[in-house]
Ligand SMILES: Nc1nc2c(ncn2[C@@H]2O[C@H](COP(=O)(O)OP(=O)(O)OP(=O)(O)O)[C@@H](O)[C@H]2O)c(=O)[nH]1
């Protein structure tokens with residue numbers, strides 16, 4: 001058996017990068033039986049079935065350091081959450097959902113706002129003023145005017161990063177600016193001509209020329225948080241952290257209707273952005289309603 005890493009998965013095939021090249025692999029049936037799906041980013045052991053045609057079988061999957069469900073990817077340490085300031089209009093509820101999922105995996109999170117060349121109503125500053133006080137780095141980028149591409153590069157260098165965000169925000173364009181080899185790797189020319197634009201259809205990991213790995217992932221337009229418990233949600237709003245223990249009911253406080261809630265006080269004092277608190281309550285209600293349905 002040889003070791004490698006799954007860098008792409010399409011239609012039941014896993015493409016495993018190893019020291020002796022790229023192998024197209026099937027997964028052992030045992031994984032399906034145990035309800036384990038190999039993920040892009042997984043470190044695996046494969047047996048070679050056909051060396052000439054580079055075909056193999058995934059035999060073992062190493063324990064995952066991190067595992068994101070949406071987009072599905074394993075063993076990344078950082079998430080660059082990409083939204084555009086305009087075209088498409090940024091939906092902060094979706095941004096908050098992604099943050100929750102990434103915080104649950106303890107990923108480092110950086111928010112990238114693209115298309116700042118179109119920003120005629122200060123959307124960048126507005127979003128930054130909500131998320132920066134929470135502790136998130138917010139970087140404004142223009143692929144068109146090649147602005148702040150180097151700042152994004154710094155975030156990628158020597159990390160394993162997932163690019164996630166809605167469709168059309170410029171994730172692939174940004175990766176093209178970052179590493180000129182990216183286009184060669186993704187460029188499905190016939191597809192591009194047919195559809196007039198490049199659309200990412202599956203997650204794929206790329207090695208960056210300056211060190212590090214990055215996964216471009218298909219855009220998503222909604223995210224549900226069904227598998228999160230209502231009581232846990234507050235832990236994924238990191239700006240609540242300093243106040244959680246000061247509530248009258250301590251860690252049992254869900255910061256909604258409880259008396260003497262330090263989080264609610266912090267919102268009133270402006271120490272926690274109101275937008276984030278409102279978003280928290282909205283997600284909390286959603287999770288609870290979802291639970292009641294089952
Ligand atoms: N004005 C402006 N347009 C941009 C910028 N970045 C990307 N675009 C345009 O936005 C559109 C979508 O860009 P993509 O890079 O395909 O977006 P994506 O996020 O990869 O989309 P999916 O693959 O569908 O997830 C293209 O028409 C780009 O030319 C930018 O910084 N400024």
Ligand SMILES: [Zn+2]
Nearest residue numbers: 247253255261
């Ligand atoms: Zn509270």
